[in-house]
Structures are given as C-alpha cells and as structure tokens.
Amino acid sequence: MINVTLKDGKIIQVEKGSKVSDVAMKISPALYKKALGAKVDGKDAELMTQINEDCTLEILTFEDSDGKWTLRHTASHILAQAVKKLYPNTKLAIGPAIDTGFYYDFDTDVTFTPEMLESIEKEMTKIIKEDLSLERFELPREEAIKLMKEKKEDYKVELIEELPEDAVISFYKQGEFTDLCAGPHVPSTGKVKAVKLLSVAGAYWRGDEKNKMLQRIYGTAFTKKSELDEYLKMLEEAKKRDHRKIGRELELFSILEEGPGFPFFLPKGMVVRNQLENFWREKHTEAEYQEIRTPIILNEELWHRSGHWDHYKENMYFTKIDEEAFAVKPMNCPGAILTYKNSMHSYREFPLRLAELGLVHRHELSGALHGMMRVRCFTQDDAHIFMTREQIKDELLKVIKLIDGIYKVFGFEYHVELSTRPENSMGSDEDWEAATNGLREALEEIGLNYKVNEGDGAFYGPKIDFHLRDCIGRTWQCGTIQLDFQMPERFDLNYVGSDGEKHRPVMVHRVVFGSIERFIAILIENYAGAFPTWLAPIQVRIMNITDSQKDYANKLGEILKSKGIRAEIDTRNEKIGYKIREAQLQKIPYMIVVGDKEMNENKVAIRSRVNGDLGVMEIEDFVSHITDEIKSKCYDNCSL
Structure with a gap:
C-alpha cells in the first residue's frame, strides 16, 4: 500500500499501481463523476495516470482552471479529428486550450465558412457520443518523425525535428485519429458534454508573419449544456457592449486606416x-x-543598459537622429x-x-x-x-x-x-x-x-x-x-x-x-456606454418643447455650466419624443424637459437615463443632487 496526501491534508492508502480515477472513486463517487484531471506532486497528470509511490494528489474538476484546460485540450483534438474526417487533405498545426476555450490551426485549400463550421461541429458531436478512449503512447524521435511523415503532417514533423535526438515523443490516439501531444487529456471524448465552434480567423504558423497563413478555428467546451448556454448568452451580451461599436456610436474614438493601432480620441472621448x-x-x-x-525617444544605448534590447527589442520601434540610433520607448x-x-x-x-x-x-x-x-x-x-x-x-x-x-x-x-x-x-x-x-x-x-x-x-x-x-x-x-x-x-x-x-x-x-x-x-x-454621471461626456441635456421656451432652456444651460456641470442644450425644431429618444441613445444620464409650465414656475422636469420621468423640481434641488452625485463618483443607483 502507498500513502496519498490529498489537498486538504488528509492521507489515504491505496494499492500500488492504482489509477488516479480509482483514488477519485475512493474519495467520493460524486468526485469521480466530476473529475477531469489531476496534479500528482504538483505536476499535471491524467485520470489514467498510475500511482506507484507516496505522493500528494489534487483531483481537478471543471471548477479548477487546470481542469477546464484539460477538458478543452481534448476538445481541440476532437475538432482536429472532425476536420480530418471531413477534409482529409488538411494538415494539422497546433491546437491548445486557451482561457475561454480552445483553437486549432489548419492548413487547407478550402476556406472555412460559418456553414462549414456547423458541419464540423456536428461531426464533433458524433465523436463525443462515440465516447472514444484517449490512449497515450510514446515513440523515439526518429520513429515519431517517420509516423508523422507517413501521415503527411509536415507541421508536426517540423516540431519534432526541433526536439533533442534522445527525446521521447508522446502521442494521443482516439479511434482512428492520432495527434502529437504532450497532454494532459480527459479519459474519453464523452467527457466533453457540450461544445460550440465560434469563429475562424487567420493565423501565421508559429506567429511569424514570414510563415504561411493558416486558418484558426476557435471553439469552447463545457461539462454541461446549461453552462455552454450561459456562456453563449454572455457572448451575445458582449457583442452588444463591443467598445468599438459603442465608441463609434457615442463618438468617443476612432481607429483609422492611416494609423492602424494608433487611436484617435474625439472630443467626447477626451x-x-x-x-x-x-x-x-x-x-x-x-x-x-x-x-x-x-521623453518618448531615447538613445539605443539606454535600452541595452536596461535589458530591453536583449529581452524586448522585437516589440520596439527604432529611428536615427544625427546618425545616432534611438528607440521609441x-x-x-x-x-x-x-x-x-x-x-x-x-x-x-x-x-x-x-x-x-x-x-x-x-x-x-x-x-x-x-x-x-x-x-x-x-x-x-x-x-x-x-x-x-x-x-x-x-x-x-x-x-x-x-x-x-x-x-x-x-x-x-x-x-x-x-x-x-x-x-x-x-x-x-x-x-x-x-x-x-x-x-x-x-x-x-x-x-x-x-x-x-x-x-x-x-x-x-x-x-x-x-x-x-x-x-x-x-x-x-x-x-x-x-x-x-x-x-x-x-x-x-x-x-x-x-x-x-x-x-x-x-x-x-x-x-x-x-x-x-x-x-x-x-x-x-x-x-455598455452608459458612464456614471461623473465620467459621462454630457451629463445633462436640456430640451425645449416649443420655440417659446428657447430662452429659458439657454438660461438653464448657463446655470448648470456655471456649476461645472457638462450641459448641452437641444433647441432644434424637433418633436420632444424624438429629442428624448436621441438623448437616451447617447446614454446621457439626465434630461431636462422644459415646457410653458416649467418656464412659468421657474422649475425643471427631470428624466433619468435609468428611471425615466422623475417629475418636476426646483432648479437648485436638481443642481444640488447632480453635483453631489458627481462629487461622490457614484456608479450605481445614483438617480433621484
């Protein structure tokens, strides 16, 4: 018997040669069902890993980041298997897990379309339902190269050839599909309960623009369909909140073709x-x-002295001044x-x-x-x-x-x-x-x-x-x-x-x-572009109902501006409903609507971006509230 020390310090005894999955079952059947991977003595391991000596053991589930990575790494292999089945002439590059899911890079003559991604996803679902075991095997370097050459996987051959001659190369097999991989993986494809392909993009082989452009398919995977649905809902919400879209709509900033990667701040953004x-x-x-x-520009010698030249120069810009070399910091x-x-x-x-x-x-x-x-x-x-x-x-x-x-x-x-x-x-x-x-x-x-x-x-x-x-x-x-x-x-x-x-x-x-x-x-x-009042480019918009209130609207604007409030006056000859909708789309925190009644009583009717119509109040009361709100930098439930 050997001693296994668990994450909480508890020690249990198991037979020598037991698999990690056996230990998970001994701890709890519920844990066994949720388990995706493990860490043995702090190192990545699989549920299939045998334990042959005393060790520390941590069982990983989807709640652990490393557990997510193990599951999603397997999902990337399922994606590669599906693509090879549907498009046999495709060459495989790399396919890691990432924080939000996984991707795989492919070299193929076909251009992946959204419809093709749907077909690939259906093929992945079939592979998951087959519950294929993932079997690890190792080969000496030369045999590994031979195997990948037989499969015409040129990118895998390149990766192996860079390894030491005495290296032992690991592969994983699932059904008829084999891929070069260090692991770790879940025991079978059936562990990946819910999968979704999200997008395709170009990616240079090994991130070098001198190399061939490959097609990178992104996806994500979960252990429950409900978790996937929640994630996809979040992605939809994220699309609505895309800062590039909102930045254009609210006229905050621009990225122009004359300066890719160099933002232009517009007046409201400033x-x-x-x-x-x-x-x-x-x-x-x-x-x-x-x-x-x-200074933005300093001479090259400084960057040698700082160490940036040796560790960061590929990310730097350089120039010459009076024949001397300089770098942009x-x-x-x-x-x-x-x-x-x-x-x-x-x-x-x-x-x-x-x-x-x-x-x-x-x-x-x-x-x-x-x-x-x-x-x-x-x-x-x-x-x-x-x-x-x-x-x-x-x-x-x-x-x-x-x-x-x-x-x-x-x-x-x-x-x-x-x-x-x-x-x-x-x-x-x-x-x-x-x-x-x-x-x-x-x-x-x-x-x-x-x-x-x-x-x-x-x-x-x-x-x-x-x-x-x-x-x-x-x-x-x-x-x-x-x-x-x-x-x-x-x-x-x-x-x-x-x-x-x-x-x-x-x-x-x-x-x-x-x-x-x-x-x-x-x-x-x-x-979502609705900045707290203290940050909002325009804090109040004043809108008249008819021409007779123009002077009163302008007077209110002067009062607010004199108190340091960013106020804008809209006295255009438009219907008040149109003006209000436009102010709402501009996500302005407060709107003041003035008609004859407000003008005659020297008051203001207030609308809030959050709570709608707030009624009529004294000008001084509104100024007091909004200045307090700005000063406090309130970000939630700040409205009158």
Missing part, C-alpha cells in the same frame, strides 16, 4: 479620458506621489530611472514615488490589434517607487490599498495572481527569492487570496497582477505591481543611508489602470 486622468492625479497626490514626464521605467539619477538621494526621501502618465509604443502584429484593447501606442499610468529593503512590505501594502480603493470607485471586483521568475530573466537567485517573498508576504498580510503563475513574471522581477471582473463576468488584467532588484543594479542607482554610506535602492514598478486606452475600452463595455 472628456472621459481627462476625467480619468484628473481622478488618477487626485488619488496619487493624496498618496504622496510626485508626477514626472519623460516601449516602457517608462528607464526614463524614471534617469530622472532618479538626476540628483543624489538620501534615505530620508524614501519611499520616493515618481508617477507618470507616459505614452509608450509597442510593435504589435496587425492580426493582434483590437480596437483600444490592443493597440500600438498607449498611455501607461506608471509609477516607479524607490525605497530601502526594510520598506518593501509597508510600501507594497500601500500600493495594494491604493489600487483597491481606485477599483472600488468603478464597482469592480478583482482577483490577484502572483507571477514568478520566467526563463529569460536576469539577476541572481537570491534577489529573485527575496523579491518574490516580499510580494507574497504583502499579499498574505493584507489577506488577499491569490493564485501563483509559475514562470510568468517580468524579465527583471516577479509581479502581482490584478484581474478585474466586469458586470457580465469577464476578467481583464489591469493593475500590476513588480518588485525589481535588477534595474537599480544595472543603472548603478544609489542613496545615502543613515550611516552616511552609499546603498542600492529597491524599485517597484506599478500601474493601476494599466493602459488608459484599454481601461476606457473596459469601462465602455462594462457600462
């Missing part, structure tokens, strides 16, 4: 942006940050570091918090661009904080509290992820361990639950990422806190300590919004 930036400045002034601004940190180096600093100044709304440029492939969510130039709400090692935990706690307070203003909930050292990192093991422990201790002291993303940190340090949840359940990665021992070393940063000697500071990189452009896009979709 109102939203300026309100956000004003709010950001207000909160950072309260938190004792000092604002700086650094993709990040603000080197500029902040040069600002720090402008003078000698004392420990008495620490923590020194330098904040910047800095415009950065990054080279993105055209296929990756998406409205203002993925652009080639954007403004990061950066801050770089310099401190002593002893100040790390206290300062991280202050940053976390600042980010939490800002997100609450918009009504966002969030979860936190801690990302650790990546493969292409720089610096010593000791510094990385100290930095990672510093972030971990801050999260634990403040009581935030977090998930660990192994190997997903920045090249210069570990990081905490904040993932916002919007009103329809989607998550967006926005805020980041990165603890950095490397940049101060590379730039030879110093401060004078209490002992009168020079010491090396520790540096924190952090953003709250992440990107102003992307955050606005998230807000547009979260609110």
Whole structure:
C-alpha cells in the first residue's frame, strides 16, 4: 500500500499501481463523476495516470482552471479529428486550450465558412457520443518523425525535428485519429458534454508573419449544456457592449486606416479620458506621489543598459537622429530611472514615488490589434517607487490599498495572481527569492487570496497582477505591481543611508489602470456606454418643447455650466419624443424637459437615463443632487 496526501491534508492508502480515477472513486463517487484531471506532486497528470509511490494528489474538476484546460485540450483534438474526417487533405498545426476555450490551426485549400463550421461541429458531436478512449503512447524521435511523415503532417514533423535526438515523443490516439501531444487529456471524448465552434480567423504558423497563413478555428467546451448556454448568452451580451461599436456610436474614438493601432480620441472621448486622468492625479497626490514626464525617444544605448534590447527589442520601434540610433520607448521605467539619477538621494526621501502618465509604443502584429484593447501606442499610468529593503512590505501594502480603493470607485471586483521568475530573466537567485517573498508576504498580510503563475513574471522581477471582473463576468488584467532588484543594479542607482554610506535602492514598478486606452475600452463595455454621471461626456441635456421656451432652456444651460456641470442644450425644431429618444441613445444620464409650465414656475422636469420621468423640481434641488452625485463618483443607483 502507498500513502496519498490529498489537498486538504488528509492521507489515504491505496494499492500500488492504482489509477488516479480509482483514488477519485475512493474519495467520493460524486468526485469521480466530476473529475477531469489531476496534479500528482504538483505536476499535471491524467485520470489514467498510475500511482506507484507516496505522493500528494489534487483531483481537478471543471471548477479548477487546470481542469477546464484539460477538458478543452481534448476538445481541440476532437475538432482536429472532425476536420480530418471531413477534409482529409488538411494538415494539422497546433491546437491548445486557451482561457475561454480552445483553437486549432489548419492548413487547407478550402476556406472555412460559418456553414462549414456547423458541419464540423456536428461531426464533433458524433465523436463525443462515440465516447472514444484517449490512449497515450510514446515513440523515439526518429520513429515519431517517420509516423508523422507517413501521415503527411509536415507541421508536426517540423516540431519534432526541433526536439533533442534522445527525446521521447508522446502521442494521443482516439479511434482512428492520432495527434502529437504532450497532454494532459480527459479519459474519453464523452467527457466533453457540450461544445460550440465560434469563429475562424487567420493565423501565421508559429506567429511569424514570414510563415504561411493558416486558418484558426476557435471553439469552447463545457461539462454541461446549461453552462455552454450561459456562456453563449454572455457572448451575445458582449457583442452588444463591443467598445468599438459603442465608441463609434457615442463618438468617443476612432481607429483609422492611416494609423492602424494608433487611436484617435474625439472630443467626447477626451472628456472621459481627462476625467480619468484628473481622478488618477487626485488619488496619487493624496498618496504622496510626485508626477514626472519623460521623453518618448531615447538613445539605443539606454535600452541595452536596461535589458530591453536583449529581452524586448522585437516589440520596439527604432529611428536615427544625427546618425545616432534611438528607440521609441516601449516602457517608462528607464526614463524614471534617469530622472532618479538626476540628483543624489538620501534615505530620508524614501519611499520616493515618481508617477507618470507616459505614452509608450509597442510593435504589435496587425492580426493582434483590437480596437483600444490592443493597440500600438498607449498611455501607461506608471509609477516607479524607490525605497530601502526594510520598506518593501509597508510600501507594497500601500500600493495594494491604493489600487483597491481606485477599483472600488468603478464597482469592480478583482482577483490577484502572483507571477514568478520566467526563463529569460536576469539577476541572481537570491534577489529573485527575496523579491518574490516580499510580494507574497504583502499579499498574505493584507489577506488577499491569490493564485501563483509559475514562470510568468517580468524579465527583471516577479509581479502581482490584478484581474478585474466586469458586470457580465469577464476578467481583464489591469493593475500590476513588480518588485525589481535588477534595474537599480544595472543603472548603478544609489542613496545615502543613515550611516552616511552609499546603498542600492529597491524599485517597484506599478500601474493601476494599466493602459488608459484599454481601461476606457473596459469601462465602455462594462457600462455598455452608459458612464456614471461623473465620467459621462454630457451629463445633462436640456430640451425645449416649443420655440417659446428657447430662452429659458439657454438660461438653464448657463446655470448648470456655471456649476461645472457638462450641459448641452437641444433647441432644434424637433418633436420632444424624438429629442428624448436621441438623448437616451447617447446614454446621457439626465434630461431636462422644459415646457410653458416649467418656464412659468421657474422649475425643471427631470428624466433619468435609468428611471425615466422623475417629475418636476426646483432648479437648485436638481443642481444640488447632480453635483453631489458627481462629487461622490457614484456608479450605481445614483438617480433621484
């Protein structure tokens, strides 16, 4: 017998050679039914995996992210099998699971249409009903190459040929279909209870635009049809909230063919942006940050010194000035570091918090661009904080509290992820361990639950990422806190300590919004364009019923504007119903309708975007309410 330690610390004994699925059944028949995969001693495993020695075991279900990935990875194989059955000459590329489902890349002479996706989906349903077992087998490298050449799978051959000569290559077989794959998978195709193909797009082989363009079919999979239906309903709602569509309708921004990936902010969009930036400045002034601004273009030598040349140059733009090489900054940190180096600093100044709304440029492939969510130039709400090692935990706690307070203003909930050292990192093991422990201790002291993303940190340090949840359940990665021992070393940063000697500071990189452009896009979709009153480009529209109230409407407009309220006056010769509908489509929070009665009584009739007709009130009462609402930055149930 061997001992298996479960996630809750309980130890159970099972026979040597037992499968993970046997252990799941021993724990609970209900768990066995829901199980999709496992982690044995922290490593990915399958329900088919045998246990031959004492270990820790975690059974994964669809409620676990890794369980979702296991199921959806299998769904991608089912998609590939269906495509090969319907279009035998198709060549397979890769087909991973992703956060929202899965995809598979295909090289084929046919162009997949929506009707063809329906046929492929029907074939997938047949394969699921057949409940085919997924059988793993391994081959030496040369035999693996031979097998894939026999099947004329050129892309698989290329992948295998890049592996070491002594590598053992794994495959998975389901029915007559075999695919190169490292796994893990669910035991059989029948575990995938509900599947839906969503779209098709172009994708370069291995993400390189020099390679052939393939067709990528996206899909998603669930263990219950009800979960799939709920997800598809969310997608429909997301389409209605698409920031590109709403941005056009509300005249907030444009992406023009003259500047792909370079957004143009229109006057109404600039109102939203300026309100956000004003709010950001207000909160950072309260938190004792000092604002700086650094150049967009700096010489190439700086980017060698910072490490960006070795780790990030494929995402950068370059130019020459007076025959000297320069780079357009993709990040603000080197500029902040040069600002720090402008003078000698004392420990008495620490923590020194330098904040910047800095415009950065990054080279993105055209296929990756998406409205203002993925652009080639954007403004990061950066801050770089310099401190002593002893100040790390206290300062991280202050940053976390600042980010939490800002997100609450918009009504966002969030979860936190801690990302650790990546493969292409720089610096010593000791510094990385100290930095990672510093972030971990801050999260634990403040009581935030977090998930660990192994190997997903920045090249210069570990990081905490904040993932916002919007009103329809989607998550967006926005805020980041990165603890950095490397940049101060590379730039030879110093401060004078209490002992009168020079010491090396520790540096924190952090953003709250992440990107102003992307955050606005998230807000547009979260609110469906109906911004809270404090953010709305137009807060009140005043509408007259007949020409006789024009002067009164203009007078009301002047009163509201004098109080700092963004008011617009609509005295066009149109029916009042038309004017109201148009204001509703523009998602204006409040509408004032004035007729002879209101004019004669020196009052206003108020309509709310949310609650409709609110009746007649004194002008002063309405001004008092809306100014209080704006000041409080209320985002929900704010109407009179």
